[in-house]
Amino acid sequence: MDGFLDYLLTQMWEELLxxxxxxxxxxxxxxxxxxxxxxxxxxxxxxxxxLFVVMLxxxxxxxxxxxVLGQYGLAWRTWVQEGLAALLWLTGLSTGILTVVYGxxxxxxxxxxxGQAAVCLSGLCLASAMLVGTVMGGLWCMGPxxxxxxxxxxxxxxxxxxxxxxxxxxxxxxxxxxxxxGPMLVDWDESLVEGAVNVPWGTPW
Numbered sequence: 001m002d003g004f005l006d007y008l009l010t011q012m013w014e015e016l017l018x019x020x021x022x023x024x025x026x027x028x029x030x031x032x033x034x035x036x037x038x039x040x041x042x043x044x045x046x047x048x049x050x051l052f053v054v055m056l057x058x059x060x061x062x063x064x065x066x067x068v069l070g071q072y073g074l075a076w077r078t079w080v081q082e083g084l085a086a087l088l089w090l091t092g093l094s095t096g097i098l099t100v101v102y103g104x105x106x107x108x109x110x111x112x113x114x115g116q117a118a119v120c121l122s123g124l125c126l127a128s129a130m131l132v133g134t135v136m137g138g139l140w141c142m143g144p145x146x147x148x149x150x151x152x153x154x155x156x157x158x159x160x161x162x163x164x165x166x167x168x169x170x171x172x173x174x175x176x177x178x179x180x181x182g183p184m185l186v187d188w189d190e191s192l193v194e195g196a197v198n199v200p201w202g203t204p205w
Contacts, residue, residue, distance in 0.1 A: 022132040025125035029099055032122050036103040044102060051095045058088040062141075074174060075181040077157075078143030085141040089134065096126040148173060151193050156184065158193065 033052060037045055062076075062084040069075055076084075100122045107115040107122075144159030157171040157179050172180030 018132075021128050022136070025129040028125045029096055029122065029129060032103045032107075032118075033095070033099040036099055036106065039106040040102055048095070048098050048102065051091055051098065055088065055091040055095050058084060058091060062088055069178060070181060073181050074178045076143075077177055077179055078146050078159075080177050081141050081143055085137055089137065092133070093130060096130065100126055144169065146171075146179070149193055 033048075037048060037052075040048065062081070066076060066081070075081075100119070103122055104119040107118045109115065110118075144161045146160075147158050149156055149158045151170055155173040157173050159169045159171055161167045161169065169183040170185055171182075172184045174180065
């Protein structure tokens, strides 16, 4: 019973930290960004609005696309997932910086003391969201090194996982953008693999 309680408290603490360090800062930045767009003159608004729209579109494609693909037993190829994640990180950082800079101008004019505090809070929220988002997003988007091979006369993807050693998995090939979400075989014969160059098959599985 004590072990279950400890596990439950640990999970609750992790969820609370995630809310405090990622989701709440993102919510604050979204509110400041929306208010800033309302206050900005049209010339500067034209610079922030496209960035904000592109960021939302990239997030929808990356995370929404991953969810939809998962319903059909598919997943993004590693290069697609990591490329989209890198673009999302860059646009998120740019949008956040512009939000804090532009928001700081009208926040300071809004109320001297409270406005400066709001600017500092926005900067802290940006730093927290980018730090936690970078770590969690980096862990989530990392995929195996991939190469297209032929297994038993059928095109497949050989995935190489490197973490405290090296392991290999076979995934179904579904084109240059997506692959099978899970390994296509649990036990497979490396002698049936064609097209894998410089693969140290002696490495423990």
